Amino acid sequence: MADNNEIKISVKNLKKYYGDLQVLNDINIDVNKGEVVVIIGPSGSGKSTFLRCLNRLETATDGTIIIDGIDITSRHTNINKVRENIGMVFQHFNLFNNLNIIDNLTLAPTQLKKCSKEEAAAKARKMLAKVGLEDKAASYPSQLSGGQKQRVAIARALCMEPGIMLFDEPTSALDPEMVGEVLQVMKDLAADGMTMVIVTHEMGFAREVADRVIFIDGGYIVEEGTPQEVLLNPKETRTIDFLNKVL
Amino acid sequence: MVKIITVYGLLLLQAMGRTLLLALLGLFFACFIGLIFGMMGVVKNRVANIISQIFVDAIRGVPMIVLAFFVYFGVPYFFNTIIGGFSVSLSALSAGTICLALNCGAYMAEIIRAGIQSVDIGQMEAARSLGLTYGMAMRKVVLPQAIRTMIPTFINQFIITLKDTSILSVIGFPELVNTAKNVQANTFMSFQTWAIVGIMYLIVITILSRSAKVIERRLSVGR
Numbered sequence: 043m044a045d046n047n048e049i050k051i052s053v054k055n056l057k058k059y060y061g062d063l064q065v066l067n068d069i070n071i072d073v074n075k076g077e078v079v080v081i082i083g084p085s086g087s088g089k090s091t092f093l094r095c096l097n098r099l100e101t102a103t104d105g106t107i108i109i110d111g112i113d114i115t116s117r118h119t120n121i122n123k124v125r126e127n128i129g130m131v132f133q134h135f136n137l138f139n140n141l142n143i144i145d146n147l148t149l150a151p152t153q154l155k156k157c158s159k160e161e162a163a164a165k166a167r168k169m170l171a172k173v174g175l176e177d178k179a180a181s182y183p184s185q186l187s188g189g190q191k192q193r194v195a196i197a198r199a200l201c202m203e204p205g206i207m208l209f210d211e212p213t214s215a216l217d218p219e220m221v222g223e224v225l226q227v228m229k230d231l232a233a234d235g236m237t238m239v240i241v242t243h244e245m246g247f248a249r250e251v252a253d254r255v256i257f258i259d260g261g262y263i264v265e266e267g268t269p270q271e272v273l274l275n276p277k278e279t280r281t282i283d284f285l286n287k288v289l
Numbered sequence: 290m291v292k293i294i295t296v297y298g299l300l301l302l303q304a305m306g307r308t309l310l311l312a313l314l315g316l317f318f319a320c321f322i323g324l325i326f327g328m329m330g331v332v333k334n335r336v337a338n339i340i341s342q343i344f345v346d347a348i349r350g351v352p353m354i355v356l357a358f359f360v361y362f363g364v365p366y367f368f369n370t371i372i373g374g375f376s377v378s379l380s381a382l383s384a385g386t387i388c389l390a391l392n393c394g395a396y397m398a399e400i401i402r403a404g405i406q407s408v409d410i411g412q413m414e415a416a417r418s419l420g421l422t423y424g425m426a427m428r429k430v431v432l433p434q435a436i437r438t439m440i441p442t443f444i445n446q447f448i449i450t451l452k453d454t455s456i457l458s459v460i461g462f463p464e465l466v467n468t469a470k471n472v473q474a475n476t477f478m479s480f481q482t483w484a485i486v487g488i489m490y491l492i493v494i495t496i497l498s499r500s501a502k503v504i505e506r507r508l509s510v511g512r
Contacts, residue, residue: 099414126420136415140433149429150419195415202419 048075049108050206050237051096056105058091058261065091067261069105075205076235080242080252080269084284088261089241093210096239097121097128110205126154129199133211135191137183143170143194144179147201156202169197173227189220193227200231207231209240245289249273257281290481297472304468305489311382311464312451315389319450322390323397330402341398348395353456357388361460381462388457393450400446404439405431437508444501448494465489 051073058066065088073079081089094100095107098114098121107114114124138146147166151157157165170176173193183191192212199207209228213221225247232238232251242248248255248269255272257265257280265272265281276282329341348356361384368375379387408431416426458467465486473482 097418099418122417122420122422125418128418130415130418132411132415134409134411136409136411138412138415138430140430140437150416150421153425153429154420199419 049073050075050077050110051239052106052108053096054106054108056092056095056107057103058088058095058100059103065261066095066102069258069261069263071256071263073206073237073239075237077253078232078236078238078240078251079254079256080240080248081256081258082242082245082248082272082284083258083264087259089258090210092258093208093239093241096206096208097125097130099130126150126156126202127205129196129202129204129207131192131195131199131207131209131212133214135183135188135195135215137186137191137194137198139183142180142182143175143186146183146194147198150198151201154202162201166197166201169200170194172200172230173197174223187220188216189223192216192220192224196224196227196231206237206239209238209242211241211243213242213244243288245273245285257284259284290478290485293472293476293478293481293485297476300468301465301472301485301489304463304465305493307462308451308454308464309493311385311389311454311457311462312447314382314386315393315454316447316450318386318390319393319397322394323401326394326398327401327405330398331405341402345395345398348391353388353392353453354459356392357384357457357460360384360387381457381460384460385454385457385462385464389450389453392453393446396446396449397443400439400442401435404435404442407438408434440508441501441505444497444504448497451494451497452490 049072051071053069053071056066056069057064069092071079081092083089091100095102096109102115105115109124110127112119112124114121137143138149141149144163144166147169148159148162151162151165152159156162167176167179170179173196175190175193175197178186178190178194183194186194196207196212212228213224216224221244225244228238228240228247229251240248240252250269252269254266255269256263257272257276257278259280265276265278272281273285276285326341326344329337330345332338351359361379361381365377365379368377405427412430412434413426416430417423421429454464455466458464458470461467469482469486473479476482
């Protein structure tokens with residue numbers, strides 16, 4: 043479990059509507075520093091929407107979301123400042139197609155004046171080494187495989203030295219043989235003590251790496267607990283049904 | 290044919306120069322108009338979206354010859370006679386430039402809007418998720434990708450604008466068509482005159498569209 047009890051993310055009574063359609067119903071979650079939380083659930087259950095609320099790519103209709111003590115649902119919060127501290131990895135990688143790999147990694151740190159161009163490039167190379175792609179610095183995203191793209195996407199997020207990492211189905215768009223390399227990078231990150239919230243269908247990964255698993259269906263948290271509890275001994279019938287289908 | 294070229298060739302070439310000048314001036318301002326209204330069409334602001342749409346619809350819905358008469362005759366008349374007390378007058382060149390800039394600008398706005406919207410929304414989201422502002426994300430990530438897809442359409446629009454300068458002969462600007470009318474009136478050789486003028490346009494526009502093809506090919510290399 044978490045090394046200490048510093049709360050990094052605190053979600054209270056989060057509700058999200060698209061018009062009349064309620065996609066998130068009264069979600070309450072606290073995530074501690076260093077904790078790895080895996081969110082599972084059927085498609086359309088609201089799990090990606092929930093994740094995107096955490097850095098305000100989706101705006102909450104109601105409720106509060108506190109990141110490192112800052113209420114991001116408040117209009118007065120400078121969301122860009124908060125986002126600098128939250129890395130996000132997307133299902134479809136979203137590498138900047140007009141920039142080569144090193145520029146993908148250095149764009150945000152240099153634009154946001156976090157460091158000089160040289161420092162940013164040095165850090166970018168370090169991060170590329172960490173995900174095993176030092177030799178791809180000068181390549182363009184179109185020249186990389188899916189697994190490589192996703193590792194670059196993780197490295198890009200890490201260049202901002204975030205305190206929190208969000209993963210939105212990071213392996214769902216990958217060929218099966220590339221899933222492992224991305225999960226390995228994520229495991230290393232978890233071992234380094236990164237606070238992570240991960241939406242995934244990789245149950246093996248969840249069992250191995252998660253401190254806590256949350257099952258969301260119909261916009262509600264149906265069940266949450268340790269991987270042991272939720273994945274191996276689920277209590278709710280909806281969780282049992284879902285796990286029977288995916289395992 | 291030979292007589293027209295030897296006697297009036299220089300005159301026609303100079304007129305072609307003025308045609309190109311008018312087209313370039315119009316395009317120059319059209320780029321700004323297009324960028325402003327194009328951006329207003331994509332930002333998350335209903336009022337800006339609506340203003341952009343009204344501008345584009347209004348300009349596209351009026352033939353340029355009507356716009357030309359309106360700007361050259363109508364606007365000064367409005368200030369000088371209807372309101373009174375002004376003495377506004379526009380040169381044919383300024384009126385022509387305004388017409389081309391407005392007309393071409395409206396089409397450019399649509400090209401820019403469509404170009405930006407053709408870039409996957411994930412590019413903007415990834416940039417914003419790193420903490421970049423909307424403006425930074427637009428300048429560094431979205432626009433560079435949008436411009437690539439826009440360039441062939443832009444060049445096409447340039448060609449249309451170059452041809453549209455001929456419409457401005459109606460307000461008396463001595464561009465190629467207007468000058469050729471005088472040549473024809475002097476010589477009565479209408480077949481030869483208009484054949485030469487047609488070939489002059491053809492040469493310039495063919496050079497433009499060929500270079501467009503080259504640029505298009507160069508741009509697609511890095512994809």
